[in-house]
Every structure is written in C-alpha cells, then in structure tokens.
Amino acid sequence: MELPPQVQNMLAQLQTVQQQLQMVVSQKVQLENALKEVENAIQEVEKVEESTPIYKSVGTVLVKTKKEDVLKELNEKKETIEVRIRALSRQEEKLKERLKELQEKVKSMLSGVQAG
Template structure:
C-alpha cells in the first residue's frame, strides 16, 4: 500500500522550476556541442587553406552554391568565424556552469524540505 502524498504548492513550484532548469541545461549543452563541432570544422578548413598557395582556386559554400573566392579572404572570414564561435562557446560554458549550480542548489533545498523531520522524544 503506497500512500500518495500531496505536495504543497511551493514544493510543486520548485519542482517545476527544477525541471525547467534541467531542460535549459540540456539545451545549452546541445547548443555548445553544435558550436564545438562547427569550430572543429572551421579549424579543419583553415588547416586545409594553409596547405595551398594564393594561386590555388578556392570556393566557399553559400547556400547551395559554391562561389569562387581568394584564399586570403576565406582565411580571414574563417578566422573571424572561429573567434566568434570561441566566444559563444565560452559564454555557453559559463551559462552551463551557472545553470548546474542553480540546479544543485534547488535540489539541495528540495531534498531538505522533503526529508522527514525526526521528532526528538
């Protein structure tokens, strides 16, 4: 026989907030991973461009088209993109840590409130 316990509205609200924070954390982690993959691909592209001369024909992808460009322009664009990605990854990393801290704090508060109080006799 299990007893169903009705949680007070305040605890229900905190549980809802905890679930929201966990979803936010998952979204931040996913976004950060996607940016890290893009940064890795950008690094590979820079590495490949470093292997060729300025006279080599190079193209950049614009939508479904490949547009001829010059090596130096592409290198500059890719390095700027890499820097921007690095900044965004750093910001998301900080947001991830703050969210983890908030989750931990809220979990501790909830555990404390849900702990049965022992009455001293």
C-alpha cells in the same frame, strides 16, 4: 502522500532549470562541432599554395575566392563561434549551480515533510 505546494513549486523550477541546462549543453555540442569543422577548413586552406583555385559556398552558390580572403573569413567565423561557446559555458556553469541549490532545497524540504 501529496507533496506540499512549495515542494511542488521547487520541483517545477528544478525541471525548468534541467531543461534549460540540456538546451545549453546541446547548443554547445553543436557549436563545438562547427568549430572543429572551421578549424579543419583553416588547416586545409593554409596548406595550399597561393595560386590554388579556391571556392567558397554561399547557400547553393559557389564563388571563386582567394586563399587570403577565405582564411580571413574562416578566422572571423572561428572567433564568433568561440565567443558563443564561452557565453554558453558561462550559462552552463550558472545553471549547474542553480540546479545544485534547488536540489539541496528540495532535499531539505522533503526531509522536513517526512519528519512532520
């Protein structure tokens, strides 16, 4: 049995939404790992005395810096990542709702097809 065009169309939309959801989730996982790394760096730098030599890496270059400056940068980086994670979480929620809606529609359409 061939599926009617509107069901095929729904299934195509469903697949697109699933792919978008997968991409959002994988970006979130990556950012959550980056967040852990930054939080760990902040924790390690905070432990250190004011006079301890610290370098930061910028690409292939290492530049000497101060505890205070590097903590400020790391905290800014942390906030940027957190903002992006929150945005991705909102996207994730919306895509999950959209997915549920589409699944319901496909389900009811298919039961209509089978009944017809």
